[in-house]
Amino acid sequence: MPLLRVTNLVKTYQVGDVAVRALRGVTLEIEAGEFVAVVGPSGSGKSTFMHILGCLDRPTSGEYWLENRDVSRLNDDDLSAIRNRQIGFVFQGFNLLARTSAVENVELPLLYGPAKIGAAERRKRASAALQAVGLADRAEHHPNQLSGGQQQRVAIARALLNNPSILFADEPTGNLDSRTSVEVMDIFQRLKDERGITIVLITHEQQVAEYGSRIIAFKDGQIVSDRANDRQRVAMGELALLPAG
């Protein structure tokens, strides 16, 4: 039983008079615990694909089963609930709330959860999540007081707060230098190995995709290749060789 399965997924945008076919029939299964790297040039439809998988968008046609649930027909509120509980996002631009401390950014998903969680409990859990990414001492810093790598780690802590089963990362290293990029990849690989979290990494760089255990290539809204990565890069090993930042 795969974690998620999409069948003949089609997404068409209407831009003015022109219909843009972003996805032209994508069929795919992802098992729990995989580290899937999705590569492709810009405009290949990989971002659209991720948005649909991440329940931020709905397909024009086709089916999307996530943990035995057909989510392609769910309404907006149900999709919000799935994003809140089952899915974590990490973005290229970090997408942290400005003028809001790191810990407050991290506790954000708890505000929209089903259970009413007290402010003290929220703070406690957010602090623990920050500690897990090594930023316990930066809890009260605002995003503009943090480096790019630190901001991305805050974003990861936020994404993991509700213990999602799947983490979507959209060009997470796009704004980072090479060492911090490797650091972020190390975190992803550890999450996969230690907590069994499924990672879906969207990137346009082949080298970054090499960190995944499976590489799916997109072109013109279709999958052109889908292979297991037998030359997977190991971020931890690379970090040891890189000079300390």
Place this chain on the structure above:
Amino acid sequence: MTVGSSLTIALRALSRNKLQTALTTIGMTIGVATVLTMIALGTGAEAAIEQQVRAAGMNLIVVTAGNYKTKTEDDGGGVVDHQARLEPFRDLGRVRLQADRPRVRLKPDTTAENVSDFSPQPLALRPDVVLTGFHPEDDPMEKHDHPTARQRLGDTEAGLGAAATLTPADADAIRQLRGVQFVSEGIHENVHATAGDKRWFTRLHGGDVELPSIRRSWTFTAGRFFSAREQARLAPVAVLGAFAAEKLFGTANPVGQQILLWKQPFQVVGVVGSGSWMVAPSAGDDQFDAVYVPFTTIHKLLNLSKLNDITITAASTGEVSRVSKDVTELLRARHGIGMKDPDDFTVATQARQSLARGGLRPDVARAVVGNVGGLEKVTLEQLGRTLDRATKTMTALLGSIAAVSLIVGGIGIMNIMLLSVTERTREIGIRRAVGARAGDVLRQFLAEAIALSVIGGVAGIALGAVASGVIAQMLKWSTSVSPASIALSFAVAAAVGVFFGYYPARQASRLDPIDSLRYE
């Protein structure tokens, strides 16, 4: 998402831009302040009209002994012509009893002629009668320390009979009637009040402890009214009208001092002044150029048992007609007056008088008051007409200022919220991505708009309270900022927030999550 966290987020967002928040709320502040002032002025004006009406005694019913309207022949019907009873005072020392009245003729030979001088014989036989010939104020030599005012009160024994028909028992019976609020027995005399070397000729009112409740416009400038206990113990205590107090004691505080009435010492326990800005104490006025004493004390001192009048207030001004009718029936029954016989008392209501004063013929006024329930209220409004008109103008003015500033304030909030939605599109996207529903976003922005308007509203309530205070000082109105009016102002502020905040909040909630995440 809970209301609490919506509010927290809203307040945090607002605190990030304090100047903008403050400027945005000014419109609301002015609007709410105007609303509050308007309400305060409205109720203040109502209170002022009410006070004026009460002071005018619109709910007052006065029962006077004797029937002024019925001329008496020798009908023996128990009715007296009050013109006649003034006659004894024309000739000092001469007792002129109306001996032709069979009912009061105690002895066949006791005629006016027989007792024209102070002959010892009738004195010995009927000492009361002798003294009735004199009133203390009538005697320049002041030989009588304990005179009575019998001829004026018309005690039956004194031979003036039928006029003195009201007793304290009548008053007590009236107290039991439905719709009766306060009742005071009344005995009225002229008296020389003496304090040290000062002497002042004034009115003496024997009354009940409830009198201050009837004279609503009274304020006690010093001390208090006499107590029920003092009244029951026939205590020699007196309350001075403000004017009489000034004449007797100047600027000194009379409370605790002694005055002499008929050479008897009375302790002053209070000074009563006018609480209405429309009535100032002056010489010769019946209320404040006066001395008030428990009627029981007067009864004892002057050896009396009857009353000049009984003053009643109806609990509701609309019930004056009914109550006065009930009083009439009660007294007729108590006095044993037959169906065809006229009253031996007179019931007068202020409402009827002011209707008559307003140009209606007395009989028409009487018919109207008798037949139209609630007409007194119309008259009250006529009395307060001028004040009312001024209030309406001011309320209309304030109302339009309030409406305009609330609308302008609301639009200001809407404008800022729309700007804020655009400015924070990315924030909306982030919140949606981590699981915020469209409704959560709507609530967050609505909470922010309401918080803005309520902050303005609270400032407005403070400003409005100050403004009504200042206006109260200027107009001498008892404007009051009641909890209800504060609650209303608060509700108005919140409603403006909801009304003008809903559209921007809806815009925010409708944003597409992906588009807002990409928004730069």
